[in-house]
Every structure is written in structure tokens, then in C-alpha cells.
Amino acid sequence: MTAATSAATELRAEQDRGRKAAQNREKWAQSRTYISAAVILFWCLAPAYWMVVTAFRDVGYTYDTSILPTHVTLDNFKTAFDTSFGNHFGQALLNSLFIGTVVTLVSLVIGVFAAYALARLNFKFKYLVLGFILGASMFPGVALITPLFQLFTNIGWMGTYQALIIPNISFVLPLTVYTMTSFFREMPWELEESARVDGCTQGQAFRKVIMPLAAPAIFTTAILAFISSWNEFLIASQLSSDATQPVTVAIASFAGAQPNQIPYTAIMAAGTIVTIPLVILVLVFQRKIVAGLTAGAVK
Amino acid sequence: MATEVGPTSVKAPASGGAPIHHAPKGVGEDNRIATQGRWAAWLLAPTILALSVVIVYPIITAIVMSFQKDAGLDPATGLFVEGGPAGFSNYYNWIFQQCPAPSGGTVDCPPGTLGAQFWSATGTTFFFTIVTVALETVLGFWMAVIMARAFKGRSLVRAAVLVPWAIPTAVTAKLWLFIFAFEGIGNKLFNTTVLWTGSEWPARWAVIIADVWKTTPFMALLILAGLQMIPAEVYEAAKVDGASAWQRFRMITLPLVKPALMVAILFRTLDALRMFDLPYILTGGANNTTTLSILVINQIRQGFNAAAALSTITFIIIFLVAFIFVRFLGANVVEQQTGAGKGKK
Incomplete structure (x- = not known):
């Protein structure tokens, strides 16, 4: 070759x-x-x-280490809702739901106007206002708690719902404003103009064009607002009573039959109940949630 | 961005967000900003008012309180002491860890009292902040880089990182308390017999691990969002030019992702400086895991005014750290927020 x-x-x-x-x-x-x-x-x-x-594990096998479910039982969920050891988990669930809903609604209703202004209008001091709102969201809760503790003691608000709702608004409102601002900035507002050109009135343009576009943004913001209110612990741990405490406080102070034995299985059952709805919500709206979470940082 | 002035938009009534003007151009521009300013003021008023009530008012009250003496029983005489102006004594007492002495004046606070914990709490707070934020940045970056790659099951990973984020901190604390229990899975898995919440360093690491688990996803998602803004062509061009993977990371990824990264680090740092739930539930602040926030809460029932002074100090510390970040490290939150980079999209 x-x-x-x-x-x-x-x-x-x-x-x-x-x-x-x-x-x-x-x-x-x-x-x-x-x-x-x-x-x-x-x-x-x-x-x-x-x-x-x-x-789901029997309380007698709390420290079982097998990876798969063993000694499966629903007793822990019963124990979680049991009030005989001074726990108020069921009531706390309702409280958290109520506080979270009110805080979310109030923040959205107030915040949506501010977000519209920040996203759509040109005006002086815009940066100052944004800085103020962002600063408010970074505010340490302990700086609020001392004066509020004294104020609410003096006016007899300790342990009331409003004593929990009002401070919650202080950190949920800034969050809703800046999340919605970023969402609104991304929206195709030209469509509003086109709708008017096509003969829509201002109201129709808003209802038929802007609302459907803004709805997902507002909905996502509502989820984020609700989650952050649902997770709040510091303020609630100081200002709530047995009757008004939210789930975070109920779980943190969950007591068992024996004072020096932590009822882990029941606490894990309570934790599961508190977490599962959130996790499902987050997974279903995953894309939107991530967009909302990161909105303030990169856009 | 704002409504164009033109014959097509004449129908727009004045109640719209972007009013119409027919004035000559130069004047119209000024006018438009003035009109929009009025609108903005009305739209912003509810938010500003609400935040003033729930934040500004308490802050001012706290500052006023911090210059007042706490009314209470005098430890020496057992008589009730009226409060009154305290000058800077509340601040002085915290910073120099002084307590009122039976003979009048002040002495060093005895060990174990709240007054003696200021510097250790400050140290713990900064230690937690630096260690958790550093770990979260590194881990978060790594997670973000993985999640940015194309592979089967990527959406599963992206969904999974949201799970720790969605679990309330109070539940996270109890969960890790269980994992770190003496007979818990943590010790079994690593074949150790550590009493995690029983002594200083294990307790601190328990808090750090739990915090990193809970908050790394947030960091990872912010960094991922930054990574996705980098156009793929930049990497292609660098590859053609023969840049190694490390060079591409250092010269392209890092500088381009830096604005998003700095904002993520700033958010996390400010959040870590006010850390409360996790150590409060996990360790109860025992074994040198008391953060400044926990110290304030413990102080409230012993004297509002001293607590107000301490919370003001905490606030000032957080404010200074934020200032340093924005001023010297270039974490420009507001500019990011106002969409200065809109053209980039």
C-alpha cells in the first residue's frame, strides 16, 4: 500500500x-x-x-431511622389538633389564615396604586420614594416591636388581631409595592393606547385589556405577600395571645404530655399541615413565583 | 414610556394615568412631569401614609423612648423610681455593659445578665451573618450554575429549591431541632454523639446549617436570574477566542452577574443581621447563639426604654451595613429597581 x-x-x-x-x-x-x-x-x-x-410515624418510634415510612399512623395529626395540653393549633391555623388574608388584601389595595405610579409615571423624588420603600422592607422587626409593645399595652390592644395585622403590613406592603412595580414595568402598556384608538373608553380599556394582563402579576404578588405574612414570627410571638396566635407561634411553643419531652412527631405533623398548602401553591405557580421573587433584583 | 401626544390620543380623558397636553413641546414636557407628579402624589399617598403609621411613627417613638429612664424598683432602696430624661445613659449602659449599682452610679453588669451580653450578641450576630451569607453565596452560585445548564429534570431541580424557601422559618427551626436531637437522624447519619444544642459551637453550627438550608434557594434563584440575562453569544465568542472555562467564569460570568449578585448579598446580609426566629426557636439563644434581635426581645419585659435603645442600636448597625454596601460595594438596589437597565432587555 x-x-x-x-x-x-x-x-x-x-x-x-x-x-x-x-x-x-x-x-x-x-x-x-x-x-x-x-x-x-x-x-x-x-x-x-x-x-x-x-x-406519619408512630410516636413510640419517633427516632426510627428507616428511610421509608414505617409504623404509619395518623395519630400525630390528631395530637396536633388536640387542645388538652394547652396547644391551640386548629385555632392558630384559622388565625394565620385570617391575618394573612387581611394583610394581603390591605397591602394589595394600597400598594397597587403606588406600584402603578412608580412603574408608569415620571415625577420628582421617584428614587427617593423607591429608596424609602425598599428601606422599609429591609427594616429590622425588633426596631418596631418595642414601641408597639408599649403602645399596644397602653391602649389595651395586646393579643388582639389588629395588633398583629398592623405591624405585618409594615413589611408586607413594601414587598408588594416593589414586586408589583417590577411586574407593571414589564407590561405592554401600549395595548391600552391601542384599545382606545380602537374605540374603547378609558374604563373599557382598563377592564378588558389591562386587568387581564395585570391579574397574574397581582395574583403572584398576593401569593408572595400571603407567604411572608404566614411566616411571620417575631411580632406575633410578642403581641399575640393564646386566642389570636398564628401557626408559627403555635408550632414554636407546641407542648406535649410530658413537660421535658418534646412531642416531635406531633410537631412534624403540624409542620406538614402548615407547609403542604404552601408547597403546592408554590410548585403550581413556580414560574410566576420565581419571577416575582427575583423581580426586584435583576430587572 | 408615557403616552405620546398626538391626534390619535385626543380621546383619552384626564382621569388616565398619563394625561394629554397640547402645549408647545418644551413647556409641555415640564407640564407633563408636573401633572404626572400630582398624579403620582395621589397614587403614592396611601402607601406613604400607611408606612409612616406602621414604620416611621414607631421608629420616632423608639428613639424618644431610648432617651428616657425605665421606671421601676430601685435595686438598692426597693423604692419605686420615676422615669425621666436619661440622656445617652441607656446607650452608654449597653455599649459599656454597665448596670445600675446599689450605691448609685453604675458597675459592670454581672455575667449572665442581659446587660452583659451586648458585645457577645453583636459578635454572634456578625458571625452568623458573615458565615451564613458566605456559605449561601458560594452554594447559591453553584446551584444557580447547575440550574442554568440544559439537562433533563432541570425543572424538577428548579421546583425542588423552592421547597425549603416555602417552609416557614418556625417550622424549619423545629425540623432541624428534630434532626439535631441527640437521638435524631443527624447524629445517626454521621455516627456522632454530639449534643447539638447543648454547647456553643455545635449550637452555632446547627443554626448556621438550618439557615443555609432555608435561604440558599433564594440566593440561588436571584443569581440564576442574573445568569440568564447573559447572552449565550458572549460565551460562544469567548470560546472561539480560546478562553478556558475558568477564564470564562472569571472574565464574563462574574462581572456580568455582579449587579444581581450584589443585590442578593445585600438582601441576605440585612436579613441575617436581624436574624431572630431560627436561633430563638432552635436554641433559645442559649450557648452564645443570642443575636441582637433576641437580646432586644429578652429586654422588652425588663424595661421598654433600654430595649428601645438597643433596638435603635441594632437599626443603626443595619443601616450602616446597608450604607457601606450601597456606597462602597456598588450594590445599587434602587437603580436595579427603577429599571435603569430596561434597554438591556
Whole structure:
């Protein structure tokens, strides 16, 4: 055979090797991605999974370490709602629902106007107003609690719903304003103009064009607002009573039959009840929620 | 952005968000801003008013309170002491850890009292902040880079990171308390017999691990959003130019993601500085896990005015840190927020 053909064969072999190496590298990179993804999944989900598994485990096997559900029972959920040890979990669920709903509605109704102004209008001191609202959202809760504690004691509001709702608005309102501002800025407002050109009145343009577009943004903001109110603990731990305490306080102070034995399985059951609706809500509206969460930071 | 002035929009009534003017152009511009300003004032009024009531008023009250003496029983005489102007004594007492002495004047607060914990609480707060934010930044960046890649199951990972975020902090604290219980899964898994909440360093690490678990997803999502703003062509061009993966990360990813990253770090830092729920429920502030926020809460029932002074100090510390971030580290939250980068999209 000639030298030319052998050189050609060699070249082909070389190319093959190169392609194989590149493929291997690709494969290796892919598998590293999958390994990393598996680690992230485990890290994020394992503790939450452990909560749910424990919630369904018989109290006698609290410290069982088998990964799969064992000694499955619903007793813990019964214990969670049991009021004989001074727990008020059922009432607390209703309280959280009530406080969260009022706080969310008030913040949305007040905040939607501000967000519209910040997203759509040009005016002096815009940066100042934005800075003020952002600053308010970063405000430490303890700086509010001392004067409020004294004020509410003096006017007899300790342990009332309004004593929990009003401070909650202080951090939910800034959150709703800046989330909605970012959403509104992204909306195609030209459509409002086009609708008017096509003969809509201002009211019709708003109702038929703007509302359907803004609804998802407002809805997402409502979810974020509700979650942050639902999670509030600091203010509630100081200003609520047994009758008005939200779930976070109820879970934190959950007591068992024996004073020095923490009723972990019942607490995990209560935690599961509190968490599952939120997790479902978040997973269903995942895309929107992530957009809302990151709205203030990157857009 | 605002409504164009033109014959097509004549129908728009004045009640719209963007009123119409027929004045000559130069004047019209000024006029329009003035009119929009009036509108903005009306629209913003409810929010500003609400925030003034729920934030500005308490803050001013707290500052006024912090210059008042706490009324109470004198430890020496057992007689009731009236409050009154205190000058800076509340602040002085916290910073120099002084307590009222039976003989009048002040002495060093005895160990174990709240007054003796100011500097240790400040140290703990900063320690938690620095360690958790550093860990969350590194882990969050790593998670974001993975989530930005294209692979099967990516949406599953993106959904999964929202789970720790969605769990209320109070539940998170109880969950990790259970994991870190002496007979809990934590010790079993690593075959250790650590009394996690029983001594200083394990207790601190328990708080840190729980906090990192809960808040890294937020960080990761913010960084991911920043990563997704970088056009793929930039990487392609760098690849063609022969830049290594590390060079691409250092010269492209890092500088381009920096604005989003700085905002994420700022948010998390300010949040960590006011950390309360997690250590309060997980360790009860025992074993040197008392943060400034916990110290304020513990102080409230012993004297409002001293607590007000401490909460004002906490507020000032957080404000200073925010100022340093915005002024020197270039975390421009407001500019990010006002969409200065709108053209970039």
C-alpha cells in the first residue's frame, strides 16, 4: 500500500480519537451536571421529606431511622389538633389564615396604586420614594416591636388581631409595592393606547385589556405577600395571645404530655399541615413565583 | 414610556394615568412631569401614609423612648423610681455593659445578665451573618450554575429549591431541632454523639446549617436570574477566542452577574443581621447563639426604654451595613429597581 493511504488512515484514526475524547468530555460534563443536580435535590428535599415521614410515624418510634415510612399512623395529626395540653393549633391555623388574608388584601389595595405610579409615571423624588420603600422592607422587626409593645399595652390592644395585622403590613406592603412595580414595568402598556384608538373608553380599556394582563402579576404578588405574612414570627410571638396566635407561634411553643419531652412527631405533623398548602401553591405557580421573587433584583 | 401626544390620543380623558397636553413641546414636557407628579402624589399617598403609621411613627417613638429612664424598683432602696430624661445613659449602659449599682452610679453588669451580653450578641450576630451569607453565596452560585445548564429534570431541580424557601422559618427551626436531637437522624447519619444544642459551637453550627438550608434557594434563584440575562453569544465568542472555562467564569460570568449578585448579598446580609426566629426557636439563644434581635426581645419585659435603645442600636448597625454596601460595594438596589437597565432587555 502507498504511504498516502496509510497517512489518510492515520488521520482518520486521529480524528476519531479526537471526536471520542470530545464525546467523553461531553459525557463526563453531563454526568457531573446530573450528580450535582442529584446533590441539590437531596439537600433541598431530604429534610422536608424527613418531616413528612416523621409526621406519619408512630410516636413510640419517633427516632426510627428507616428511610421509608414505617409504623404509619395518623395519630400525630390528631395530637396536633388536640387542645388538652394547652396547644391551640386548629385555632392558630384559622388565625394565620385570617391575618394573612387581611394583610394581603390591605397591602394589595394600597400598594397597587403606588406600584402603578412608580412603574408608569415620571415625577420628582421617584428614587427617593423607591429608596424609602425598599428601606422599609429591609427594616429590622425588633426596631418596631418595642414601641408597639408599649403602645399596644397602653391602649389595651395586646393579643388582639389588629395588633398583629398592623405591624405585618409594615413589611408586607413594601414587598408588594416593589414586586408589583417590577411586574407593571414589564407590561405592554401600549395595548391600552391601542384599545382606545380602537374605540374603547378609558374604563373599557382598563377592564378588558389591562386587568387581564395585570391579574397574574397581582395574583403572584398576593401569593408572595400571603407567604411572608404566614411566616411571620417575631411580632406575633410578642403581641399575640393564646386566642389570636398564628401557626408559627403555635408550632414554636407546641407542648406535649410530658413537660421535658418534646412531642416531635406531633410537631412534624403540624409542620406538614402548615407547609403542604404552601408547597403546592408554590410548585403550581413556580414560574410566576420565581419571577416575582427575583423581580426586584435583576430587572 | 408615557403616552405620546398626538391626534390619535385626543380621546383619552384626564382621569388616565398619563394625561394629554397640547402645549408647545418644551413647556409641555415640564407640564407633563408636573401633572404626572400630582398624579403620582395621589397614587403614592396611601402607601406613604400607611408606612409612616406602621414604620416611621414607631421608629420616632423608639428613639424618644431610648432617651428616657425605665421606671421601676430601685435595686438598692426597693423604692419605686420615676422615669425621666436619661440622656445617652441607656446607650452608654449597653455599649459599656454597665448596670445600675446599689450605691448609685453604675458597675459592670454581672455575667449572665442581659446587660452583659451586648458585645457577645453583636459578635454572634456578625458571625452568623458573615458565615451564613458566605456559605449561601458560594452554594447559591453553584446551584444557580447547575440550574442554568440544559439537562433533563432541570425543572424538577428548579421546583425542588423552592421547597425549603416555602417552609416557614418556625417550622424549619423545629425540623432541624428534630434532626439535631441527640437521638435524631443527624447524629445517626454521621455516627456522632454530639449534643447539638447543648454547647456553643455545635449550637452555632446547627443554626448556621438550618439557615443555609432555608435561604440558599433564594440566593440561588436571584443569581440564576442574573445568569440568564447573559447572552449565550458572549460565551460562544469567548470560546472561539480560546478562553478556558475558568477564564470564562472569571472574565464574563462574574462581572456580568455582579449587579444581581450584589443585590442578593445585600438582601441576605440585612436579613441575617436581624436574624431572630431560627436561633430563638432552635436554641433559645442559649450557648452564645443570642443575636441582637433576641437580646432586644429578652429586654422588652425588663424595661421598654433600654430595649428601645438597643433596638435603635441594632437599626443603626443595619443601616450602616446597608450604607457601606450601597456606597462602597456598588450594590445599587434602587437603580436595579427603577429599571435603569430596561434597554438591556
